[in-house]
Amino acid sequence: MKERLVVIGNGMAGVACVEQILKHTQEFDITIFGDETHTNYNRIMLSSVLAGEKEYDDIVLNGIDWYQKHRINTKLGVRIADIDSAVRTVTDADGNVTAYDKLIFATGSSAFIPPMAGVDKSGVFVFRTYDDTRQLLELSGPGIKAVVIGGGLLGLEAARGLQVQGCDVTVVHLADTLMERQLDSIGGGYLRSKMEAMGIRVLCGRSTQALLGGTHVEKVLFKDGEEIDANLVVIAAGIRPNSALGKQAGVTVNRGIVVNDQMETSDPNIFAVGECTEHNGQLFGLVAPLFEQGKVLAATITGNRGPVFAGASPASKLKIMGVEVFSAGNFDCSRPGVEAIRYEDSSLGIYKKLVLKDGRLEGVILVGDASDDHRYMDWLRTNKDLSGQRRHLLAPPPAEDKGQDVASIPEGDTICGCLGVTKGDIIHAIHADGVCTMAQLKDKTRASTGCGSCTSLCKSLLRAVAPEFEEDKAKVLCDCVPFPQDKIREMIQSQRLKSVQDVLDIYGNGRGCEICKPAISYLVDVVWCGDHEEDRSARFINDRVHANIQKDGTFSVVPRMRGGVTTPAELRKIAEVAEKYNVPLVKVTGSQRLDLLGVKKEDLPKMWEDLGMPSGQAYAKGLRMVKTCVGDEFCRFGTQSALSTGIELERRLENLYTPHKTKLAVVGCPRNCAEATVKDIGLIGQDGSWQVVVGGAAGKGVRKADLLITVETTELALESAELFFQYYRENGHYLERSYDFVERLGMEKVRRETVYAVDEARQGLLDRLRKSKERSSDAWLERYNPRATQFVQIEPMETPVNEFAN
Amino acid sequence: MNSPTNWTQITPAADIPMREGRSVKMGSLNIALFNLGDRFLAVENRCPHGHGPLADGIVGGHGLATTVTCPLHNWRICLDSGEVVKPQAQSSPCVRTYPAKVENGIVMIDMSKKLSTEQAA
Ligand SMILES: Cc1cc2nc3c(=O)[nH]c(=O)nc-3n(C[C@H](O)[C@H](O)[C@H](O)COP(=O)(O)OP(=O)(O)OC[C@H]3O[C@@H](n4cnc5c(N)ncnc54)[C@H](O)[C@@H]3O)c2cc1C
Ligand code: HEM
Ligand code: SF4
Ligand code: FES
Numbered sequence: 029m030k031e032r033l034v035v036i037g038n039g040m041a042g043v044a045c046v047e048q049i050l051k052h053t054q055e056f057d058i059t060i061f062g063d064e065t066h067t068n069y070n071r072i073m074l075s076s077v078l079a080g081e082k083e084y085d086d087i088v089l090n091g092i093d094w095y096q097k098h099r100i101n102t103k104l105g106v107r108i109a110d111i112d113s114a115v116r117t118v119t120d121a122d123g124n125v126t127a128y129d130k131l132i133f134a135t136g137s138s139a140f141i142p143p144m145a146g147v148d149k150s151g152v153f154v155f156r157t158y159d160d161t162r163q164l165l166e167l168s169g170p171g172i173k174a175v176v177i178g179g180g181l182l183g184l185e186a187a188r189g190l191q192v193q194g195c196d197v198t199v200v201h202l203a204d205t206l207m208e209r210q211l212d213s214i215g216g217g218y219l220r221s222k223m224e225a226m227g228i229r230v231l232c233g234r235s236t237q238a239l240l241g242g243t244h245v246e247k248v249l250f251k252d253g254e255e256i257d258a259n260l261v262v263i264a265a266g267i268r269p270n271s272a273l274g275k276q277a278g279v280t281v282n283r284g285i286v287v288n289d290q291m292e293t294s295d296p297n298i299f300a301v302g303e304c305t306e307h308n309g310q311l312f313g314l315v316a317p318l319f320e321q322g323k324v325l326a327a328t329i330t331g332n333r334g335p336v337f338a339g340a341s342p343a344s345k346l347k348i349m350g351v352e353v354f355s356a357g358n359f360d361c362s363r364p365g366v367e368a369i370r371y372e373d374s375s376l377g378i379y380k381k382l383v384l385k386d387g388r389l390e391g392v393i394l395v396g397d398a399s400d401d402h403r404y405m406d407w408l409r410t411n412k413d414l415s416g417q418r419r420h421l422l423a424p425p426p427a428e429d430k431g432q433d434v435a436s437i438p439e440g441d442t443i444c445g446c447l448g449v450t451k452g453d454i455i456h457a458i459h460a461d462g463v464c465t466m467a468q469l470k471d472k473t474r475a476s477t478g479c480g481s482c483t484s485l486c487k488s489l490l491r492a493v494a495p496e497f498e499e500d501k502a503k504v505l506c507d508c509v510p511f512p513q514d515k516i517r518e519m520i521q522s523q524r525l526k527s528v529q530d531v532l533d534i535y536g537n538g539r540g541c542e543i544c545k546p547a548i549s550y551l552v553d554v555v556w557c558g559d560h561e562e563d564r565s566a567r568f569i570n571d572r573v574h575a576n577i578q579k580d581g582t583f584s585v586v587p588r589m590r591g592g593v594t595t596p597a598e599l600r601k602i603a604e605v606a607e608k609y610n611v612p613l614v615k616v617t618g619s620q621r622l623d624l625l626g627v628k629k630e631d632l633p634k635m636w637e638d639l640g641m642p643s644g645q646a647y648a649k650g651l652r653m654v655k656t657c658v659g660d661e662f663c664r665f666g667t668q669s670a671l672s673t674g675i676e677l678e679r680r681l682e683n684l685y686t687p688h689k690t691k692l693a694v695v696g697c698p699r700n701c702a703e704a705t706v707k708d709i710g711l712i713g714q715d716g717s718w719q720v721v722v723g724g725a726a727g728k729g730v731r732k733a734d735l736l737i738t739v740e741t742t743e744l745a746l747e748s749a750e751l752f753f754q755y756y757r758e759n760g761h762y763l764e765r766s767y768d769f770v771e772r773l774g775m776e777k778v779r780r781e782t783v784y785a786v787d788e789a790r791q792g793l794l795d796r797l798r799k800s801k802e803r804s805s806d807a808w809l810e811r812y813n814p815r816a817t818q819f820v821q822i823e824p825m826e827t828p829v830n831e832f833a834n
Numbered sequence: 835m836n837s838p839t840n841w842t843q844i845t846p847a848a849d850i851p852m853r854e855g856r857s858v859k860m861g862s863l864n865i866a867l868f869n870l871g872d873r874f875l876a877v878e879n880r881c882p883h884g885h886g887p888l889a890d891g892i893v894g895g896h897g898l899a900t901t902v903t904c905p906l907h908n909w910r911i912c913l914d915s916g917e918v919v920k921p922q923a924q925s926s927p928c929v930r931t932y933p934a935k936v937e938n939g940i941v942m943i944d945m946s947k948k949l950s951t952e953q954a955a
Binding site: 507508537538539540541542545546563564565566567568569572577579581815816817820821822823824825826827828 | 840842843844845848849850851852853854856857858859860861867884885886887890891892893894895896900901903905906908910940945
């Protein structure tokens with residue numbers, strides 16, 4: 029019979045250890061108990077889940093298929109309550125007994141709740157499990173006053189997450205500076221100002237006495253008598269090992285379950301791994317050493333006793349986007365023979381400190397720029413003699429490019445600190461296993477499945493070494509703001525970001541480029557229905573001067589002619605303007621209107637004034653026009669009023685931005701004279717009804733539009749077009765034409781979420797469209813209140829001396 | 835030759851909105867002036883690709899470089915050095931750059947470089 033191995037605790041350390049055991053042998057009959065109802069997930073990433081950057085599916089480490097494949101008896105939602113080490117059985121909370129030959133404690137730790145009154149009120153949470161996180165996500169939102177007790181790594185990450193969800197957040201900390209265990213007071217000060225700059229209030233030197241209120245928490249009371257409002261409290265004041273079961277089993281327990289260098293407890297059949305352990309008097313709170321422990325335990329328990337666990341001084345990295353904080357080793361420089369090297373740039377908020385002893389690195393603190401952390405970690409780990417490179421400790425000689433930077437890393441250097449994966453391991457995986465995507469690399473080596481901060485380094489390595497490197501699917505907007513557009517949209521919403529620059533500052537590199545700036549401009553406009561801070565510097569020139577730039581730097585002017593209908597008076601005016609401004613070319617466009625080409629920028633406002641017509645937005649990623657046929661007003665085949673319907677549709681949608689240009693047409697019968705079947709939205713008149721079609725194209729590619737719905741009245745046809753228009757605005761990616769959009773989502777989904785959606789959803793779409801419409805206006809009216817020197821040719825105040833001397 | 839500077843007053847700083855550019859005609863020369871918030875930069879207003887108006891481009895940043903992207907075909911030009919940074923490895927000539935500064939709210943450009951090259955020609 030196989031030996032029976034029972035693991036209590038289905039968390040990161042326990043399951044990682046089982047993975048290692050399976051590498052040694054398949055000869056165990058394994059049972060894992062976990063009192064959470066989830067399979068093993070990446071607990072570290074809960075911070076990112078709370079901050080809306082990741083979802084549950086993104087953080088699963090071992091899906092149920094993994095347990096099945098390895099024939100592991102998996103007991104989820106089952107808590108072990110008792111152990112009898114004499115007869116070697118464990119008993120769960122319902123009284124079921126399971127026998128073991130070998131037992132592993134992997135029970136992790138629990139949040140420490142400091143002694144204070146009122147912690148049992150509703151609205152008070154800890155932040156440890158996915159279920160905690162989900163509850164926090166449910167309760168948080170705008171208007172919620174959240175107080176986080178504890179200003180360490182966990183507390184700050186919780187605070188940021190809650191704030192991203194819209195809460196008004198205060199962090200309360202006992203010590204005088206934040207993260208005092210990882211940072212000195214200067215570093216803590218920089219961190220504090222970064223948190224405050226994000227809009228998080230920080231109160232240091234406060235000891236919490238009680239949580240006040242009825243059944244639900246209302247206030248936090250400090251020892252000095254001060255009170256602050258709170259309807260959500262998260263306690264993140266530290267962790268305590270779950271070691272009580274160890275005591276019941278009769279093994280030696282101090283603060284944690286005591287293990288030796290081979291991860292054995294005082295009972296020869298019982299082992300322990302993870303945060304529940306104590307080794308040489310040391311407790312643990314970060315994963316890197318726990319995975320080391322797992323490897324050692326796997327060797328010991330499978331009869332390969334030999335490897336030893338040497339303890340660890342792990343590095344901490346704060347996982348808040350835009351706030352880089354890294355700390356490792358011992359940074360106390362009051363000890364004799366210890367010297368500190370510092371670098372500080374207060375306006376950039378960068379602080380770096382290296383602590384050296386006898387020319388070797390002992391500790392490091394990085395705030396504001398942690399891009400070099402792997403270098404310092406390696407110096408620490410290898411205890412490298414740095415006397416020869418004293419000049420380059422803080423600023424290495426700049427590498428020529430990223431590729432070379434990666435190339436210069438020695439093979440033995442650790443890339444992924446959490447899982448202890450070296451550059452050599454990664455190169456091996458690429459050459460031996462043909463790894464060429466990030467997903468495959470994670471699968472093979474587990475690199476970057478911990479805190480994720482080595483992801484970009486792993487990618488650079490793949491890019492440099494793997495001949496067939498492929499970017500992973502979710503396409504990010506661009507390097508400046510490396511998130512998919514849907515994520516950015518969510519962030520804008522949940523973070524209440526109203527300007528392009530805010531998005532760039534908080535989620536990007538602060539500067540942006542011609543790819544991301546117009547995209548973010550679009551997104552903030554549409555998310556806030558036009559109630560955003562318009563930043564013209566982030567728009568393409570066409571949208572700054574409301575005209576189309578031409579190859580010689582001049583512009584074209586296309587006035588709006590709704591439905592392609594004009595009058596003799598309008599034509600006369602256009603003719604006069606064309607002559608007055610010497611317009612070199614007048615052209616009938618493909619969109620049933622007239623284009624005046626070759627206009628100088630400074631002439632634009634005067635021409636608009638003389639024309640007295642609205643902008644046709646022929647330059648915008650927005651509604652262009654609605655083409656029409658004459659319909660039943662004149663045509664002998666006409667069955668519906670194409671002209672008046674088209675003009676009304678254009679009025680309802682004009683002046684609005686869309687992900688890409690949007691061209692519409694309305695025809696009076698299926699003969700389709702204005703080609704409605706190849707438009708982004710087309711209305712096709714029939715006897716007694718309208719067909720509304722969407723996603724058509726007649727450009728580089730040709731695509732027949734799909735039927736959205738057939739309706740009886742003209743008003744319903746207009747409304748269906750509006751529903752699709754707004755739905756496309758809200759869900760399309762910037763620069764995604766409607767024909768790609770409907771193919772990406774599928775017509776079934778589009779129909780279900782527009783014309784066949786529940787009343788509230790339909791009304792929501794229409795309300796947001798109306799709201800945007802109310803805030804929009806004819807762009808050419810800017811001639812009356814221009815933005816600074818928008819249309820002006822600047823003349824110099826003086827000419828340089830001697831300029832025209834010859 | 836160590837040419838003297840030739841600071842020339844151009845226009846009130848307020849005329850150029852943050853992170854935007856404007857063109858200025860200096861006789862035969864067309865200069866693009868950019869407001870980067872903490873400083874002003876001036877380059878020749880002529881893209882080396884197809885002579886696009888750089889002053890109408892979107893300002894951005896990539897690594898160490900502050901760039902403008904030409905509105906015609908998206909070439910990226912470094913505003914400090916005048917080099918073409920995208921498309922990469924372009925052997926096309928740089929855009930000429932001019933020292934710029936703000937004094938008493940007026941943007942000034944040092945035109946000495948222009949004079950010396952023209953005189954040399
Ligand atoms: C929000 C957050 C962010 C973090 N960020 C980082 C980071 O950036 N870097 C880093 O290195 N570390 C980080 N950590 C810490 C890291 O997650 C832990 O070190 C790691 O998860 C510990 O692994 P473990 O297996 O020992 O414990 P756990 O992952 O907690 O697993 C223990 C499991 O055992 C279960 N259990 C306990 N008692 C019983 C019982 N009697 N019966 C059945 N099941 C039981 C528990 O429910 C739990 O599921 C973070 C932690 C949190 C909560
Ligand atoms: C920078 C490049 C382009 C310029 C300057 C340009 C310019 C124009 C202009 C000025 C019009 C008339 C618009 C109006 O009256 O509103 C037009 C119409 C049109 N353009 Fe473009 N266009 C460009 C790119 C494209 C591309 C890439 C496609 C297709 C993939 C395309 C397809 C069309 C079609 C099909 C029409 C006719 C619309 C109709 O009659 O219904 N254009 N274009
Ligand atoms: S589409 Fe029908 S109604 Fe319209 S012009 Fe053509 S034939 Fe007449
Ligand atoms: S003219 Fe500047 S990119 Fe073509």
